[in-house]
Amino acid sequence: MKIEQIYTGCLAQGAYYITSNGEAAIIDPLRETQPYLDRLEKDDVKLKYIFETHFHADFVSGHVDLSKKTNASIVYGPTAKPEFEAIVAEDNQIFELGNVKIKVLHTPGHTMESSCFLLIDENGNETALFSGDTLFLGDVGRPDLAQKAANLTQEELAGLLYDSLYHKILPLSDDITVYPAHGAGSACGKNMMKETVDSLGNQKSINYALNQPDKESFIKAVTDGLLPPPAYFGMNVAMNKKGYDSFEEVLSHGMKALSAEEFEAAAENTGALILDTRSDKDFAKGFIPKSINIGLKGDFAPWVGAMIVDVKQPILLVTDNGTEEEAVTRLSRVGFDNVLGHLKDGFETWIKAAKETDIINRITADQFSKDYYDNSKVIDVRKESEYTAEHVEDAYSKPLAYINDWVKELNPKEHFYLHCAGGYRSMIAASILQARGYRNFTEVEGGFNAIAQTSIPKTDFVCQSKMLS
Template sequence: MHIEQIYTGCLAQGAYYITSDGEAAIIDPLREIQPYLERLERDHVKLKYIFETHFHADFVSGHLDLSKKTNAPIVYGPTANPAFETIIATDNQVFEIGKIKIQVLHTPGHTLESSTYLLIDENGKDHAIFSGDTLFIGDVGRPDLAQKSATMTQEQLAAILFHSLRTKIMTLSDDVIVYPAHGAGSACGKNMSKETVSTIGEQKQKNYALRADMTEAEFITEVLDGLAPPPAYFGMNVAMNKSGYQSFEKILNNGMRSLSVTEFEVAAEETGALILDTRTSGDFCKGYIPQSINIGIAGDFAPWVGALIANVATPLLLVTEKGKEEESITRLSRVGFDNVIGHLDGGFETWKNSGKEIDTVKRITAEEFASEVVIPEHTVIDIRKESEYSAEHVEEAYNKPLAVINDWIKDINPQEHFYIHCAGGYRSMIAASILQARGYRNFTEVEGGFNAIAKTGISRTDFVCQSKMMK
């Protein structure tokens, strides 16, 4: 028996590849399936089943393409009702893979079809669970994502999750290994650990939601407390996972269309496509195509695209570093952004060398920022998450998280200059590109963000400024 966790950091997502005696199973595969096909060929095994823990909201699964390529059936837990052919398992149904077995444990609450897969080894011993979004390391799945489709409240779903955990998971032996679908950084929970593997016993001791003395009412209150609104693209990803989607090969072929400067301009004008520049913040600020949005590939690229662009059907034109075209298209497809209509041949340098108009972002170093800023005379906007801001921030700075920029951008006084920063410069350049695309030029972005600012002598505090930004 072999178990491999295939962890994708930018999505904080874990897929699982399991083999036994010439047969294999894959749980919660990513959109691009070639790596799985290569593993199967390398190990000389036949894929017998593709297991899905639920209809994912934060990424598009590769289940359909993988099934078509291998003829392996897709398995969902009870109550799932996809628009394509699958095996809808019953609670406690057992599937054999080589000398091992996988038992379906229906564990609704995160969603109604959510299921945990219990792996029983060659000796008949409970070995591990693949818990999907039911149980994370340090947390449990948020019960508010399925409300629209479930026709019930988040409180009712939380109550269902409470019982799923206590009747199906906490009754397992303490030495059973826990393999979750996500880790820290995923929006599918709020308190996930950076660790991606644990045991039932360890989670009973450390996971706040598995306290033995916890009542149902306490569970509901604590699980729902502090949940941020889910990203807008989540519902669209659920629909794609449930109803189907175009093959990844077709998406990649479309996106890999290489466009000349003239063709790029025509495509942008005729389609109204958003120009997405995936270069680093340092390169972007020095020069970019006007109206472009910068979300760097070297970061949490796909989740930020989903959070800020929101509509997965948005037509996209890409500007990338040379050789990063396929990676950009692939990572976009993971969150359902399939409408990439091409990329600029040669990237930004081709545009620049053609003599076309370019734009820049005013960026200064942290040292320059510290020498220029007079507190409280100057306005400073910190776009980090509230938790980051609360830990420590520039004195008198306003906290306006990037995730909700569409809410606070309207509060900016276009006549008043301000400074903007995040933790390291990645998010603040995203914000800068959005601001300038919306016509705001009255700001300066700080290179290196708060990590660099904290090394200067500027005044900092953990006191939260309650004032609102002036209009």
């Protein structure tokens, strides 16, 4: 028997590959299937099952394509209603895989069909728990995503999650290894550890949600401080339930190379959004007017989902040479399949064609410290927890995730400074603001990390871990 965690940092997502005696199972696979097919061929094993812990909201799973290519059965937990052929398992149902067994534990709460998969080894020992979004390391799944579908409040779903965890998971042996579906950085929980594997015994000891005195306390603890889920989540759930176009078809469209003239015509005729995936430093120096910058070297896919929202939005890409396929692939992971093509040879093609360009008014932190005065308006687009830990005195907390709400409050005649932690998020904000006609601002390169090294007055630092405890 072999277990391998396949972790994707951009999504903070863990897929799992299990083999035993010539047979394999994959749990919560990513959208692109070729790496799994290559691994199956290399190991000379047959894929028997594709286990889905639930209908994912934050990414599009590869279950449909993978099943078509391998004839493996897709397995969901009880109450799931997929619109394609799949096994909807019963609670405690056993699936045999080579010399091992996988037991379904129905654990509703995050969603109604949410299930964990318990691995029983060749000797009959319960050895591993693939806990999906039911149990994370340091946290549990948020209970507010399935409210509409289940016609339940988040408190009622949290109550179901309590029953699932305390009656089905906590009684299991301490030495069982926990393999969650997500880690730190995912929007599916609020307080996840950076580690991606742990023992159940350690989680019983340190996980705040597993140490509540009663159900009422648990409900309060897990619902307290939940931020609104990204708006694209519902669209990803729908794709995971209904199916989707093949990844190869999506990639083929996105890899269409367009000249500057073709690119310009496509933007004008289709209403496509121009997504520039270069670094914030390169983008600031010059870009196609009204482009949105979300750098590929960062939490690219989640920010695309949060900022663009509509997965059907036509997109035209500007990329660094050689990264076109990576950009299309990472977009497809969160359901943005309508990529019409990319600018051939990148932004240099636009320059050579003498097309119109724009720039962002960006200054260094040192220059900011020279220009700054007591009444300067400063907008901090970091998360609220980052802002609370330490910020420029009198700065406004306006998290990037909520830009569509706070942009309406801006006075276009009033100048402001804009920053995040390092420049990635503030450049996303700057590009959105400028695309909407706001130009009376200055973005600070290097963000608060650089500002903290200057003499600009700041609040006293408060450790974020202490804030969460």
